[in-house]
Amino acid sequence: MEKSVYYISAASTISHQPTFGNAGFSKSICALEADSSLITPDFKAFIDAGLLRRMSKILRMSVACAKDCLAQSHLEQPDAIIVGTGLGCLHDTEKFLNTSLTVEGLLPPTSFIQSTHNTMAGQISLSISNHGYNMTHTQNTLSFEHALLDAMMLLDDGEASILVGAADEYIEILTEIAGELNVRPARQLTSAASFFIVSNAPESDTVACVKDCWPIAFPESKTSAINDFLQRNELNAAEVDYVLFASLLPEQSGELVDLFTSAGMSGERCIDYLAFSGIYPTAAAFGMHYAADLMRTDRSIRNILIVNALRSENLGLTLIQSVEA
Amino acid sequence: MGVRITGIGVVSAIGLTVEENLRALKEGKSGIGKMAFLKENSELLVGEAKISNEDLKAALHIGTRYVSRTSLLGLLAAREAWGKNRLSKSLRTGIISATSVGGMDRSEHFYKDYLAKENPDFRLLKTHDSGSTTERIAAELGIKDYVNTLSTACSSGANAIMLGARLLLQNRLDRVLVGGSDALASFTIDGFRSLMIYDDQWCRPFDESRSGLNLGEGAGFLLLENEKSIEFSGNATIAYLSGWANAADAYHQTASSPEGKGATLAIAQALKKSGLNTSGITYVNAHGTGTKNNDLSESVALKNVFADQVPAFSSTKAFTGHTLAAAGAIEAVFSVLSIQNNLIYPNLNFKNSIEETGLEPVTTLQTDREVRAVLSNSFGFGGNNSSLVFSDRA
Numbered sequence: 001m002e003k004s005v006y007y008i009s010a011a012s013t014i015s016h017q018p019t020f021g022n023a024g025f026s027k028s029i030c031a032l033e034a035d036s037s038l039i040t041p042d043f044k045a046f047i048d049a050g051l052l053r054r055m056s057k058i059l060r061m062s063v064a065c066a067k068d069c070l071a072q073s074h075l076e077q078p079d080a081i082i083v084g085t086g087l088g089c090l091h092d093t094e095k096f097l098n099t100s101l102t103v104e105g106l107l108p109p110t111s112f113i114q115s116t117h118n119t120m121a122g123q124i125s126l127s128i129s130n131h132g133y134n135m136t137h138t139q140n141t142l143s144f145e146h147a148l149l150d151a152m153m154l155l156d157d158g159e160a161s162i163l164v165g166a167a168d169e170y171i172e173i174l175t176e177i178a179g180e181l182n183v184r185p186a187r188q189l190t191s192a193a194s195f196f197i198v199s200n201a202p203e204s205d206t207v208a209c210v211k212d213c214w215p216i217a218f219p220e221s222k223t224s225a226i227n228d229f230l231q232r233n234e235l236n237a238a239e240v241d242y243v244l245f246a247s248l249l250p251e252q253s254g255e256l257v258d259l260f261t262s263a264g265m266s267g268e269r270c271i272d273y274l275a276f277s278g279i280y281p282t283a284a285a286f287g288m289h290y291a292a293d294l295m296r297t298d299r300s301i302r303n304i305l306i307v308n309a310l311r312s313e314n315l316g317l318t319l320i321q322s323v324e325a
Numbered sequence: 326m327g328v329r330i331t332g333i334g335v336v337s338a339i340g341l342t343v344e345e346n347l348r349a350l351k352e353g354k355s356g357i358g359k360m361a362f363l364k365e366n367s368e369l370l371v372g373e374a375k376i377s378n379e380d381l382k383a384a385l386h387i388g389t390r391y392v393s394r395t396s397l398l399g400l401l402a403a404r405e406a407w408g409k410n411r412l413s414k415s416l417r418t419g420i421i422s423a424t425s426v427g428g429m430d431r432s433e434h435f436y437k438d439y440l441a442k443e444n445p446d447f448r449l450l451k452t453h454d455s456g457s458t459t460e461r462i463a464a465e466l467g468i469k470d471y472v473n474t475l476s477t478a479c480s481s482g483a484n485a486i487m488l489g490a491r492l493l494l495q496n497r498l499d500r501v502l503v504g505g506s507d508a509l510a511s512f513t514i515d516g517f518r519s520l521m522i523y524d525d526q527w528c529r530p531f532d533e534s535r536s537g538l539n540l541g542e543g544a545g546f547l548l549l550e551n552e553k554s555i556e557f558s559g560n561a562t563i564a565y566l567s568g569w570a571n572a573a574d575a576y577h578q579t580a581s582s583p584e585g586k587g588a589t590l591a592i593a594q595a596l597k598k599s600g601l602n603t604s605g606i607t608y609v610n611a612h613g614t615g616t617k618n619n620d621l622s623e624s625v626a627l628k629n630v631f632a633d634q635v636p637a638f639s640s641t642k643a644f645t646g647h648t649l650a651a652a653g654a655i656e657a658v659f660s661v662l663s664i665q666n667n668l669i670y671p672n673l674n675f676k677n678s679i680e681e682t683g684l685e686p687v688t689t690l691q692t693d694r695e696v697r698a699v700l701s702n703s704f705g706f707g708g709n710n711s712s713l714v715f716s717d718r719a
Contacts, residue, residue: 113706
């Protein structure tokens with residue numbers, strides 16, 4: 001059976017790295033320092049000042065990345081807007097929760113309005129007047145993979161261009177919660193957004209495509225899941241040029257690298273992308289942009305496997321392939 | 326190209342099972358009343374499921390306190406829809422649930438103690454994220470081939486159903502439980518009050534005097550199966566999902582456009598997908614929340630699509646309250662029951678038509694018409710509009 005491929009015709013990320021508006025960023029990224037912060041563009045270039053004032057970080061980042069993607073691909077309207085978010089609009093959720101527990105009488109509604117998970121997708125449709133399919137997936141650390149799979153299904157059904165992305169937002173209480181629950185993450189918890197245009201046809205400058213994406217709820221064995229995934233894409237481990245992986249705890253990273261190397265992949269080419277992005281539930285979207293950018297800067301790269309084991313109960317596998325010039 | 330529906334399950338203010346819900350719908354008995362479970366001494370009218378968390382846990386054989394009411398309600402409805410089906414290695418089985426609050430009922434309990442510095446139990450937060458609500462239900466039922474959660478506010482449940490149908494038609498799954506679950510939370514009650522669209526009286530969908538909604542809670546699930554799955558299960562098909570569409574209104578973050586743009590698109594595209602003419606729809610189970618804005622916008626959309634031939638329609642929100650992400654799923658179950666039993670439900674609390682549109686919903690139970698196809702609408706914040714078409718044949 002011939003399987004479709006899904007071309008990445010635009011990519012935009014706001015993160016701790018100089019990712020935004022900077023194709024080729026993968027050559028100049030370095031691991032996060034403890035005091036590292038987000039590198040944000042001038043949001044006023046993308047969002048009306050009045051609207052911007054009311055928007056939380058996650059909304060600003062999402063709308064800016066979405067508009068940047070449309071500009072890159074010279075696309076006026078995507079056929080659909082699909083967003084993945086693990087924890088949604090945490091800033092406004094906490095703000096309204098706080099207000100509702102501490103303030104008597106009439107409450108200001110803005111933070112409630114902006115607390116729903118689909119605020120990003122809704123605000124993007126509003127900002128570009130898009131009337132297409134509008135969806136928000138929220139399956140913890142697999143939220144982005146589920147959003148991406150939905151986009152791939154729409155392309156299979158004949159749509160042409162889908163805006164798909166992911167965003168998550170850090171609030172201070174997350175660090176306290178992690179501490180209280182005895183979770184000692186290897187990297188700092190943070191925020192970020194990545195959006196893409198995936199299309200059924202390549203543009204002249206398209207270098208990468210999504211070959212396959214598989215969000216696995218409860219994998220029995222990571223090794224056999226990865227083997228099955230490679231097999232169904234007719235690849236052997238030696239043909240994988242890079243593995244970009246994520247895991248929450250330092251000891252889990254070691255186990256994953258052992259797993260890749262024993263499967264025949266080069267240990268030097270296994271990269272922990274959380275070192276660059278920091279930790280947030282949808283960091284796999286950063287991984288996808290990073291993979292596409294690596295392919296732009298080095299045209300000899302053919303296959304990049306993204307292994308998202310950020311939450312050890314789940315596993316997200318995404319295969320990015322280069323597009324022949 | 327309809328998708329087979331072979332199982333249904335529902336819990337709402339009017340009953341804990343399909344049978345109880347059906348009886349209340351026939352008797353015209355609303356489940357909305359003064360709050361009894363979420364908080365004591367509140368005068369607020371809500372559509373609570375008439376069961377405490379303790380009784381839910383006992384009924385479901387769940388011991389831990391680290392489980393949200395959203396998961397418990399969802400599991401009750403999902404188990405009913407799943408029935409006596411068995412898992413099989415030869416069938417790919419998935420679950421898609423929808424929720425807007427996730428484990429907020431536990432989180433707000435935590436946060437209250439946290440603010441008061443009264444020994445907050447951080448473990449309660451493990452149930453906060455919406456995905457964990459679905460994983461919990463999936464784990465209890467042993468479903469693992471596809472586990473996903475959608476959250477698009479009040480249209481979430483309908484969106485879960487259409488995503489399930491697409492997964493079957495693309496042969497990515499053989500069968501899938503689809504639906505949604507939301508528990509009442511102070512967070513959402515305060516939220517709708519802050520928007521000044523919470524009615525202190527009984528909600529009055531499509532009535533000129535309507536002044537807001539009453540929130541409710543509950544869950545609904547449907548089992549969708551392909552031919553291969555039917556061969557294994559031998560299940561009878563009780564109705565078909567034959568059309569679906571989701572469209573963005575792109576008008577305002579919370580309000581619907583006065584010309585009903587997104588709603589019109591969703592209804593028209595769902596009808597087109599079903600292959601039915603406008604005259605093929607016997608009954609419209611409307612979104613009909615009882616807010617000034619929704620009911621007017623939805624009425625305009627119905628007139629846009631059906632012109633002067635708007636089918637028999639009603640909102641069942643005056644029975645259940647607005648159950649947010651569960652609404653589309655609960656009303657999908659009601660739509661299937663409408664087809665199965667040839668019933669058109671009354672729109673409770675209606676007296677006078679909305680002046681601008683003059684539309685009159687069904688106000689008494691209709692039993693004399695063969696219900697061949699039902700259109701079910703779900704519209705949410707963010708201008709998220711979804712419509713589903715259910716029918717008695719493929």
